[in-house]
Amino acid sequence: MMRSMFSAISGLRAHQTWMDVIGNNIANVNTTGFKVGRVRFTDILSQLVRGASGPTETRGGINPLQIGLGAVVGAVDTIHTQGALQLTGKPSDLAIQGDGFFVVSDGSQTLYTRDGAFDIGSDLRLVNPSNGFYVLGWQADANGNVDTAGPVGPITIPIGQQLDAVPTTQITVQGNLNANQDPAAATPHFVTKVSITDSLGKRHEFYILF
Structure with missing residues (x-):
């Protein structure tokens, strides 16, 4: 009796996680660059009550007797599929078509994101306005040439700069x-x-x- 209750409770707990992931997907339906999550379940190891036996001259073999002990969340996957591109009318907003990520940094760590809702800060650098992370890339020189072999750094947009x-x-x-x-x-x-x-x-x- 108690074992059956524990198995049922394990299923309820696993499906609670499933509902949490679905709720998070719904909450982020309008979040820029959000990727949907998916829950995968797996069964808990079964308890062996009786072992298997081989066939004899008068009777066939007997399968093992196993009792399942419930379900558990095996993994929560992130589905990295291409979302629909939307025109925002803001020149600093960017999007990636296909695979890839934007590289951003706070000065001490480098992070990757698909969120291209960027803005230009007071220092004329391309920045994520929600967290202040600078967008990293290769800066073009005075002739418009880009050296992809060099190190990446914050991108400067020289708006209003006089030559x-x-x-x-x-x-x-x-x-x-x-x-x-x-x-x-x-x-x-x-x-x-x-x-x-x-x-x-x-x-x-x-x-x-x-």
Whole structure:
């Protein structure tokens, strides 16, 4: 009697864990980057009451007599399937199509996440606003090149940063002139506006007549 009660209670406890996991899945239905959990059950070792016996000349063999002692949670798996991508309208929000994780760090430990709801901090670094972790990656150089062989570090988004002015050194103008117009006519038949920048960063505009 007591053994049957213990077996039933073990099933209730295992299914309580199952309900906990289902409740957690429902609670995180709108959580960014959340992956659903799944419970797998297994039976507890059975008690051997009678052993098996082999067949004889007059009768066949007898199977062992075992009594199950209940159920237990074998594992809680995380299903890493691709969720539906959603457009948020925020330029700093990112998503991963396929396998992979974002790498974030708090300075002492490196963590991995599928949550791409990022923001740009006051120091112009890409950050997870919910916990303050910096997003790690390879920073592009001034020419836009990325060295993937180097170490990763916090990504800086230089919003509003002003670059030094580069003076214009060469202008190339191309156009298709009207072959039927008299070259000696006083009225120009091709006019274009060109903007150039001097070494001090001052912009100048010129009109070129053909």
